[in-house]
Every structure is written in structure tokens, then in C-alpha cells.
Amino acid sequence: MDLPSRFEPGQTLLLDAxxxxxENNIYFERAIAAFISYLNHHAYTREEVRSVLNEVERETVRERGYGLASFQHSLVRCFERLSPEPVTAEKHERIVSFSHCISEHEIELLPGVAEVLPALASRHRLILMTKGNEVEQADKLARSRLAHHFTAVEVPREKDPDAYHAVCRKYELTPHTTWMIGNSPKSDINPALAAGLHAVFIHHPHTWVLEHEVVDTAHDGQHLLELDGFTDLGMCF
Known part of the structure; x- marks a missing residue:
């Protein structure tokens, strides 16, 4: 992969978390695998159960937003939708227990982050921009020990073009020196491009299926970089 020459210092980098x-979604995937095994549905394949769960999660996100409580609600609702047996208090507790590993795991930084982020912070303005539950995201950021690299933290309900416009207004950012960096085409790349920003798509093999989209094309005057990992970011900025 050919990387561009390093961009000038003084850029504003909006970073997803x-x-x-x-790492984040791998823990949800483990919880989902345990849930599907527990459901042990005889009429639906594992893939069909997962498809139903995906749709339930879409519904729940619209109603309740993101976060662990929303995910737990989705598991229970999916079980209710597919199981011929009612969800007893014991079953409810068991279903919710599959998500405990998500909140209990240590923060596992992705390769290159610990080394590259301080260098980026020394040359550019870093703002964390990540959707989700605000309390949960703040807790993960604190446990990551990365907070001191960021000049601000934004946790919008959704990362859509309006959210990017709002951040640009709040911090008086100019689009031609502002970049959104993340692994989600749906939340990081496409809406940032639609808002007139540059974008860096960092591939992750386990991006949440609800964040999948075809990556849009950058318009004239915009940059769109696609990188294999965070380490490559340090070679660009």
C-alpha cells in the first residue's frame, strides 16, 4: 500500500475509540456466540438467529441508543421473539450474564496505538469523537490511560453529518484541516465525507455488522485514506 507524504502539523484529528x-466488538461477538448456543434453536440455524438479533439490535438502538444495557435488552428481546418458552426470571438473568464479560475485560489497545498516539498529539490537535453510552465511554477512556492525549471528548448519540457539523462549529474547525479517523464506514467515514471533512478508514477485521457500508468516494479537494492499521497513521501524520 502506498502511503502519502506526511501531512503538515496542525491538523485536527477526530478519532473514534x-x-x-x-478492541471492543470481539467481546460482543463472544457474548453473542454464547447466547446463540444457549438458545439452541431447533428451527433456526445459528446464522438465522444472528440475522434476527441484528434486526432486533437495529430496533433497540433506535429506541434506546447504544451501550451495554441496550445490548442486554436486545438479547432478551431476541430470545422472546424466537423461543417457544417464556423468559423466566432465571432465564433473563442467564441471558444478561452473557454480557458481563464485556464490562469486565481489560482495555486492549490495538497495535500501534500506544506508540503512535503520543506522536500524533505532539503534532496535531486530537479530539475523541465516539458514539455510545457516555458513562461507559468515559470509563473506557479512563482505563485506557489515553485521555491526556485529547484536547476534548465528544460522545454524540449518532455520528451523522449533523454531528460532524456541530463539532466543527463548537471547536471552530476548518474542513480542509480536519480529519475523521475510524473503522466504521457508516459512522466514521461516510458521514464525515458528507460533512466536507477528510477521512481515514482504518480497517478492522471485526467491525460490528451494523456499521458496514460501502465506502463513499471523496469529492474534489477531500482526502480519503484507507489504512491497514493504526501504525500506518503515524506515517501519514
């Missing part, structure tokens, strides 16, 4: 700075 989950699956860009640290």
Missing part, C-alpha cells in the same frame, strides 16, 4: 483505539 471502539475498534479504532482499542
Amino acid at each position: 471502539d475498534d479504532t483505539l482499542w
Whole structure:
């Protein structure tokens, strides 16, 4: 992969957190695998159960937003939708227990983050911009020990073009020196491009399926970089 020459210092880098700075979705995937095994549905395949769960999660996100409580609600609702048996208090507790590993795991920084982020912070303005539950994201950031590299933290309900416009207004950012960096085409790349910003798509093999989209084309005057990992970011900025 050919990388561009390093961009000038003084850029503003909006950085996603989950699956860009640290592992996140792999823990949800483990919980989902345990849930599907527990459901042990005889009429639906594992793939069909997962498809139903994906749709339930879409519904739940619209109603309740993101976060662990929303995910737990989705598991229970999916079980109710597919199981011929009612969800007893014991079953409810068991279903919710599959998500405990998500909140209990240590923060696992992705390769290159610990080395590259301080160098980026020395040359550019870094703002963490990650959607999710604000309390949960603040806790993960604190445990990551990366907070001191960021001049600000934004946790919008959704990362859509309006959210990017709002951040640009709040911090008086100019689009031609502002970049969104993340692993999600749906939340990081496409809406940032639509808002007139540059974008860096860092591939992650386990990006949440609800964040999948075809990556848009950058318009004239915009930059769109696609990188294999965070380490490559240090060679660009």
C-alpha cells in the first residue's frame, strides 16, 4: 500500500475509540456466540438467529441508543421473539450474564496505538469523537490511560453529518484541516465525507455488522485514506 507524504502539523484529528483505539466488538461477538448456543434453536440455524438479533439490535438502538444495557435488552428481546418458552426470571438473568464479560475485560489497545498516539498529539490537535453510552465511554477512556492525549471528548448519540457539523462549529474547525479517523464506514467515514471533512478508514477485521457500508468516494479537494492499521497513521501524520 502506498502511503502519502506526511501531512503538515496542525491538523485536527477526530478519532473514534471502539475498534479504532482499542478492541471492543470481539467481546460482543463472544457474548453473542454464547447466547446463540444457549438458545439452541431447533428451527433456526445459528446464522438465522444472528440475522434476527441484528434486526432486533437495529430496533433497540433506535429506541434506546447504544451501550451495554441496550445490548442486554436486545438479547432478551431476541430470545422472546424466537423461543417457544417464556423468559423466566432465571432465564433473563442467564441471558444478561452473557454480557458481563464485556464490562469486565481489560482495555486492549490495538497495535500501534500506544506508540503512535503520543506522536500524533505532539503534532496535531486530537479530539475523541465516539458514539455510545457516555458513562461507559468515559470509563473506557479512563482505563485506557489515553485521555491526556485529547484536547476534548465528544460522545454524540449518532455520528451523522449533523454531528460532524456541530463539532466543527463548537471547536471552530476548518474542513480542509480536519480529519475523521475510524473503522466504521457508516459512522466514521461516510458521514464525515458528507460533512466536507477528510477521512481515514482504518480497517478492522471485526467491525460490528451494523456499521458496514460501502465506502463513499471523496469529492474534489477531500482526502480519503484507507489504512491497514493504526501504525500506518503515524506515517501519514
